[in-house]
Amino acid sequence: MTLDAARVRLVCLDLDGTLMHGVAGAPFEGAAAAVRAVKSSGRAVRFVTNATSRPHRALFETLRDAGLADAPDDVWNPVSTARSLLPARGHDRGLLLVDEASREDFAWFADDPAGPAVVVATEAHDRTIADLQPAFRRLLDGAVLYTLQRNRYYRKDGALWTDLGPLAAFLRYAADVDAVETLGKPSAALFDRIAAVAGVPRPSILMVGDDVEFDVRGSLALGMQAALVRTGKYRPGDETRRDPAPTAVLDSISSLPAALGLPESSP
Ligand SMILES: [Mg+2]
Numbered sequence: 572m573t574l575d576a577a578r579v580r581l582v583c584l585d586l587d588g589t590l591m592h593g594v595a596g597a598p599f600e601g602a603a604a605a606v607r608a609v610k611s612s613g614r615a616v617r618f619v620t621n622a623t624s625r626p627h628r629a630l631f632e633t634l635r636d637a638g639l640a641d642a643p644d645d646v647w648n649p650v651s652t653a654r655s656l657l658p659a660r661g662h663d664r665g666l667l668l669v670d671e672a673s674r675e676d677f678a679w680f681a682d683d684p685a686g687p688a689v690v691v692a693t694e695a696h697d698r699t700i701a702d703l704q705p706a707f708r709r710l711l712d713g714a715v716l717y718t719l720q721r722n723r724y725y726r727k728d729g730a731l732w733t734d735l736g737p738l739a740a741f742l743r744y745a746a747d748v749d750a751v752e753t754l755g756k757p758s759a760a761l762f763d764r765i766a767a768v769a770g771v772p773r774p775s776i777l778m779v780g781d782d783v784e785f786d787v788r789g790s791l792a793l794g795m796q797a798a799l800v801r802t803g804k805y806r807p808g809d810e811t812r813r814d815p816a817p818t819a820v821l822d823s824i825s826s827l828p829a830a831l832g833l834p835e836s837s838p
Contacts, residue, residue: 574796574819576831580771582609583647585756585780586620586630588726588803589824590639594622594630598637599802601825606639608828615769619647619778621720621755621785623669623692623735626676627651647765649719649755650676653690656760657717662688666709668702668738669693684709691718691739694725694732703742710746720755722785726804756780757789777818779827783809787817800824 586594590602609616618634625633627648634640650673657663658679665686669677670693680690689706710716721736739751755761756778766773776795780786781803790797799810799817802824810820819830828834 574777574798574830578775579614579777579796579831580775581615581617581766581769581777582827583617583619583762583765583776583778584824585778585782585786586618586634587622588781588805589779589786589800590618592803593727594620594625595633598639599824601823603638605824605827608833609831612831612833614831615771617645617647617765617769619756619761619765621649621722621734623649623673623694623719626673628675644768647761648676649753649761650692652754652758652761652764653692653717653719654679655764656754657688657690662686662715662717665689665714666706667692668698668706687714689714689716689742691716691735691742693738694734698738700741703738703745706742707745710742710748716742716746716748716751718751718753720785721751721753722782724804731804756785757793759793762790762793762795779821779824781805783813783817788813788815791815791818798827798830800826 591598606616631643631646640646664681664683665688667690689709718735718739721739722734723736724731725734743751762773774794778786778790778795778797781800783799787797787799796818798819798821800821800823810817
């Protein structure tokens with residue numbers, strides 16, 4: 572596949588592994604210049620992460636201080652979808668598995684052991700099976716299962732760690748739940764909201780990320796273009812590990828302007 576640069580009006584950039592290590596660090600070399608070059612071409616840029624370890628406010632502050640984001644609405648995480656979708660369904664109360672650091676993103680969600688929803692919002696590696704028993708029993712009683720995302724793993728401190736996907740799969744299997752709704756990448760609800768707020772159609776979005784499954788394949792399935800970066804959790808062979816192939820493969824985020832046919836931006 573070849574990147575159709577003329578079709579791209581909005582570029583969505585993953586954070587962890589694409590723009591920086593983790594979601595709290597300094598941007599990779601060349602990242603800020605790449606973002607400036609894309610913006611200078613008249614395209615909008617949004618930062619779209621599945622990270623659950625930091626609240627939206629902190630993500631925005633990090634990106635603002637790095638000169639990348641201009642406004643809180645430039646930054647999207649799975650809570651952005653949850654906050655609009657769950658209350659509309661009457662699912663704004665229930666059992667929430669969340670890290671204390673990100674609790675502030677869920678001020679709208681009421682802790683209620685008998686509520687209609689179970690929401691998985693925590694990275695799984697430090698949870699024990701004992702921690703999951705109340706959620707399992709609540710699902711048996713008919714609660715609806717949501718997960719902020721279902722990524723399989725992420726990279727931290729040089730090692731790969733299991734992410735929310737395995738935790739949600741554990742609950743789904745144990746309680747024999749048919750479906751689990753995903754609220755982050757690559758859910759249509761998230762990208763439809765981003766597209767609507769930006770005023771562009773979904774096919775005009777280019778997603779750029781290091782996760783060949785959730786950044787690339789998921790975005791392609793939504794009719795978007797998707798570029799894979801060879802940084803972060805990328806492993807050699809990822810570009811052919813999943814069908815369909817990425818629209819483009821970039822050595823790093825600093826290759827993005829050239830892939831869009833843009834001149835180099837000053838550093
Ligand atoms: Mg990533």
